[in-house]
Amino acid sequence: MIRAWFALLALVLAGATHAGTACRTTTASPQAIAAAAETARAVASALDARDRPVALLARVGTDLSKYGLRYSHVAFVLRDHPDGRWTVVHELNECGTARSALYTQGLVNFFVDDLVVQDAKIVWPDDETSAALVALLGADASRVHEPHYSVIARAGSTRYQNSTAWVLETIGAADAEARERSAAQAWVAAHGFQPDVIHIPYSQRVLGGLFSANAAFGDHPVAARLGGEYRVVTVRSIFRWLRDSDAVVDELEIGSAAGGD
Amino acid sequence: MLRPVAFVLSLLLVAPAASAQSEAPSQVSAISVAPSVLVAGAGLSLVVGVGEVTVLSLAHTGELVVATVRAGSEAVAFTIELSAATVQALGIAVGTTLHASATSAGWLVMCGSEAVAFVPDAMTAALVHHRELP
Numbered sequence: 001m002i003r004a005w006f007a008l009l010a011l012v013l014a015g016a017t018h019a020g021t022a023c024r025t026t027t028a029s030p031q032a033i034a035a036a037a038e039t040a041r042a043v044a045s046a047l048d049a050r051d052r053p054v055a056l057l058a059r060v061g062t063d064l065s066k067y068g069l070r071y072s073h074v075a076f077v078l079r080d081h082p083d084g085r086w087t088v089v090h091e092l093n094e095c096g097t098a099r100s101a102l103y104t105q106g107l108v109n110f111f112v113d114d115l116v117v118q119d120a121k122i123v124w125p126d127d128e129t130s131a132a133l134v135a136l137l138g139a140d141a142s143r144v145h146e147p148h149y150s151v152i153a154r155a156g157s158t159r160y161q162n163s164t165a166w167v168l169e170t171i172g173a174a175d176a177e178a179r180e181r182s183a184a185q186a187w188v189a190a191h192g193f194q195p196d197v198i199h200i201p202y203s204q205r206v207l208g209g210l211f212s213a214n215a216a217f218g219d220h221p222v223a224a225r226l227g228g229e230y231r232v233v234t235v236r237s238i239f240r241w242l243r244d245s246d247a248v249v250d251e252l253e254i255g256s257a258a259g260g261d
Numbered sequence: 262m263l264r265p266v267a268f269v270l271s272l273l274l275v276a277p278a279a280s281a282q283s284e285a286p287s288q289v290s291a292i293s294v295a296p297s298v299l300v301a302g303a304g305l306s307l308v309v310g311v312g313e314v315t316v317l318s319l320a321h322t323g324e325l326v327v328a329t330v331r332a333g334s335e336a337v338a339f340t341i342e343l344s345a346a347t348v349q350a351l352g353i354a355v356g357t358t359l360h361a362s363a364t365s366a367g368w369l370v371m372c373g374s375e376a377v378a379f380v381p382d383a384m385t386a387a388l389v390h391h392r393e394l395p
Binding site for chain 1: 364365366367369370376377378379381384385387388389390391392393394395
């Protein structure tokens with residue numbers, strides 16, 4: 001066990017080096033870890049209380065309130081995964097580069113990520129979607145993963161993908177048994193998915209430092225860029241679509257319960 | 262009374278450069294967990310009754326310091342990991358007394374009023390892992 005953990009550390013640090021960026025190691029404060037652990041335990045208890053094999057789990061990693069959004073990131077959390085009783089499976093951007101990878105994490109790791117607040121939302125999909133997701137994530141989690149990352153990836157883009165788009169397309173691929181991103185995107189669109197439109201004025205792109213390697217605005221049509229209106233997959237749009245599709249059997253907010261997605 | 266395993270988490274964050282973290286909601290950041298090592302099979306469950314541990318030795322390993330500690334008068338020692346910066350800033354040395362306070366998910370180890378480590382209980386420790394998928 002101990003050796004395994006040391007090996008994990010070595011692998012992780014090696015991965016950071018491989019990314020070839022200015023990533024640096026810092027240490028989370030004990031209080032931050034304790035807070036993440038408390039949230040993780042609350043989420044685990046809520047998950048244990050339902051007889052469901054999979055859920056969507058959202059966190060507040062960035063303050064998106066100026067866009068009318070609450071949750072910035074969403075993942076799947078699977079029961080009885082080989083890596084742990086409750087294991088998060090999600091796409092993460094690598095150190096601000098234009099690349100992403102898929103990760104499995106424990107709930108403590110998921111909530112120690114320098115979050116804005118320790119709030120969480122759990123959404124349990126219906127039986128049909130759950131069964132399809134368990135089958136896909138257990139056997140072929142990366143089926144519709146695109147490693148070219150853009151935080152502002154256009155909804156429906158096959159060139160870039162962000163973390164929320166990966167979740168949406170994975171649901172689509174699972175439900176439709178699709179092999180390609182385009183097929184998964186077509187399925188969710190045909191079944192009523194509507195992305196959010198986020199307004200980001202040009203001045204904010206400049207002042208907000210959004211000309212970084214992981215923000216490909218060129219993925220959007222010229223008209224969208226001129227108008228600053230970007231169609232993106234948000235946590236809110238995924239949850240809204242699932243609710244509107246009657247594909248949600250239960251949901252729970254943990255934390256400040258400020259409401260909204 | 263004795264528990265087979267207890268871990269101290271010192272979660273190392275591979276932080277992105279500059280302000281990328283605040284701009285991107287889905288960065289890889291909390292991606293490594295360094296374990297504590299139990300020398301003789303004791304855990305922080307020992308400390309619950311005692312409330313404090315005494316530092317027996319310190320071994321520097323890069324940015325971490327492995328502290329061998331003993332709970333009260335117990336003969337069994339175990340190790341916890343601390344950040345080297347914290348050890349230096351607080352002057353933690355052999356003979357320093359650290360205090361453990363219970364939380365809902367483990368224990369916070371304190372040096373005076375400063376938290377120096379978080380030790381998850383067994384249920385929380387099972388929720389700590391990280392792996393990049395191939």
